[in-house]
Amino acid sequence: MSNPLAEYLNSGSINVSGFLLTNLATLKINAAELTILLELQYFRSQGERFPAATKLAQVTDFSEDTVYELLHQLVSKKLIVITTSADGKDEYSFAPLVAKLSELLEHHQEQPSATAVQNSTTASKSESISDREQTFKMISHEFGRMLSPIELEMINGWFEKDHYSAELVQLALREAVLNQVYNLKYMDRILLNWKKHNVQSAAQVEAQREQRQQQSAGKGERQPLPKVPLFKIKKDQG
Numbered sequence: 001m002s003n004p005l006a007e008y009l010n011s012g013s014i015n016v017s018g019f020l021l022t023n024l025a026t027l028k029i030n031a032a033e034l035t036i037l038l039e040l041q042y043f044r045s046q047g048e049r050f051p052a053a054t055k056l057a058q059v060t061d062f063s064e065d066t067v068y069e070l071l072h073q074l075v076s077k078k079l080i081v082i083t084t085s086a087d088g089k090d091e092y093s094f095a096p097l098v099a100k101l102s103e104l105l106e107h108h109q110e111q112p113s114a115t116a117v118q119n120s121t122t123a124s125k126s127e128s129i130s131d132r133e134q135t136f137k138m139i140s141h142e143f144g145r146m147l148s149p150i151e152l153e154m155i156n157g158w159f160e161k162d163h164y165s166a167e168l169v170q171l172a173l174r175e176a177v178l179n180q181v182y183n184l185k186y187m188d189r190i191l192l193n194w195k196k197h198n199v200q201s202a203a204q205v206e207a208q209r210e211q212r213q214q215q216s217a218g219k220g221e222r223q224p225l226p227k228v229p230l231f232k233i234k235k236d237q238g
Helices: 004-010 031-045 053-060 064-076 095-106 112-143 149-160 166-178 184-196 202-220
Strands: 081-084 090-093
Touching: 031 053, 031 064, 031 090, 053 064, 064 112, 064 149, 081 095, 081 149, 112 149, 112 166, 149 166, 149 184, 166 184, 166 202, 184 202
Parallel strands: none
Antiparallel strands: 081 090
């Protein structure tokens, strides 16, 4: 006969930082996101470093789409990141969250005089995060589906590693939609082409498009015929 207490103890547990719980508002972590963070930490403690969305949905009673959306939010807020371990397997890393908590701890005892500067920096970061979240949502909407964790990480890499602006990524999305190609690799090629030609704004994208159209017209378009005025000819009356 099984011992319920032994089974309970053997199921394992995780430690939750009190500092994390008292700084949820500062970190802009809502209750649903915290639930996913705790579940990811628990799965990790059990040796499963990259649990499937279906598993997370089963244990949280969230829908699978909601789980994808929450993972997307955690990645875009730079609270988790998808990395590849030494054994070549994908895993969710809490390194960004740990770095944020460390930064909060370091500035916890700052003088009040520095508060205004810190608030200004926080507001700027929040605006940047908001732009990125909007970009994630736009891509998901245009693709007509939830983005996978790998796709979320790829988009996040455009911001963090390639330093593309949210505006530029959204313009690449528009180009992909106009050409009816709904995948990130196509968008990545567009962004790489713009980077090669130092295109960084909507005006420069439009200028490049006009230049391309002019070059295309110069190669194949016929010279327009001269305009000939048309007159209404009346019959002579005799």
